[in-house]
Amino acid sequence: MNADSSQAAIDTKPQLRWWDLLRPIMALVAPCWASCYPPLFSTCKPEIFTVTGTIICSINSKVKLCIQEDVDSFPLIILDLPINMSELAGLMQCGTARIVLQCDLGLDRSNEPFLSAATWAMHYNGQKMGYAMRREVTGKDTLLLGTMRTISAGAGILPGKECGLGQCKYLRGQFEKVVASNYSEAYHLIDPSGCLGQELSIFFLGI
Template identity: 35%
Template sequence: MAAPPSLKPVQTRSQSPSTFPSPPTTPSGKVNPMSPVRPTISLHQPNSKKGSSKHNKIFRRVRAVFRSFPIIAPACKIPVSLHGNRLHDGHVHGGTRMTGTLYGHRKARVNLAIQESPGSLPVLLLELTIPTGKLLQDMGVGLVRIALECEKKPHEKTKIEDEPIWTMFCNGRKSGYAVKREPTDEDLNVMQILHVVSMGAGVIPTGDGGDQPADGELTYMRAFFERVAGSKDSETYYMLNPDGNNGPELSLFFVRI
């Protein structure tokens, strides 16, 4: 299946036309994820997804508080050498390949969705207090390292990816917070539109060609990530580039201290 008209994927996965219904379009033929008639969500459950999460109420409460935090535009341009940290072929031994998508309106907070595959529901969805455009711009300049830290509690049995809120550091500088949340209809709509995109970047139209949203265009960047679990209190996601070292770089570190 070809990718939606307004997207610019690098690679796509072929699917049967009957498997995934086409998303709604505007009169001009552009994909419109914000249309009142939303596409049917056909994303499948990931293998590791539980039937229900007992933390949903906590996430909603934390998110309500998180929304009151200001959007922070940190300088994430500290050059960091990669020599010795990763293999030349871009693969990390002992890691699990995942699909990661950064998306959001350029002037609004960026979202990070981690999926087992482009056609599955997210296993992790984070909202960061960094504008989408700022993060993508800094990634174009050089390596961006984001460290997410939270407090380790005695006798805590919560999985590290289920922690509701994190203190965020961008290239060593405190840069606000990140919060885990459940996907909304809009999030699922974006994932559905991108379900045929394996890697790439582009803009998803959000209207009928009229005025641009106040928060700017809805942009996305999707890539493969290598997930490496160091221990029950640490986990890392490394962005993989098909062209070696000549692409955007992002590493995310989850640490309980």
């Protein structure tokens, strides 16, 4: 199936509903991250990039988080989060979303890439949700991401025959990646209009 027909097969009707979950229903009050996570507010000027982030969930499975440099690149990380899509949607209805993923650096990981940690403690707006697990990219992941190459931002449903995993819900967007230190990275969702609303932010922290 070519890219045009693949894109046409994607049901985009739910798109407005999914983006509505990310629009703030209360005034944005940024939490005082500096007091809780000092590495994010280093005195050094942080490095800033733009990357592609995708949240995917097939029926009766947990949410997967995938981060890529762009839609054509090999994933930097894929995590199985400890929640399903309905739970995530319910949490997002409360407004601004802050997902914090913490790993234990330990002495034996001092020379390993930061995002290579296998286990990440997940907090959502300060509430502990469980543990996210990093895993290797599979053939099904490659097939799914290949199907989505024509989508740079948006949300909807992928038919089962397109992704090989059964019907999948997805949310994809461009994120501003901020690297404050070797052990702290933040990803802030850029609204499709081009604004950096920070309605969804994901923090990776080494402790």
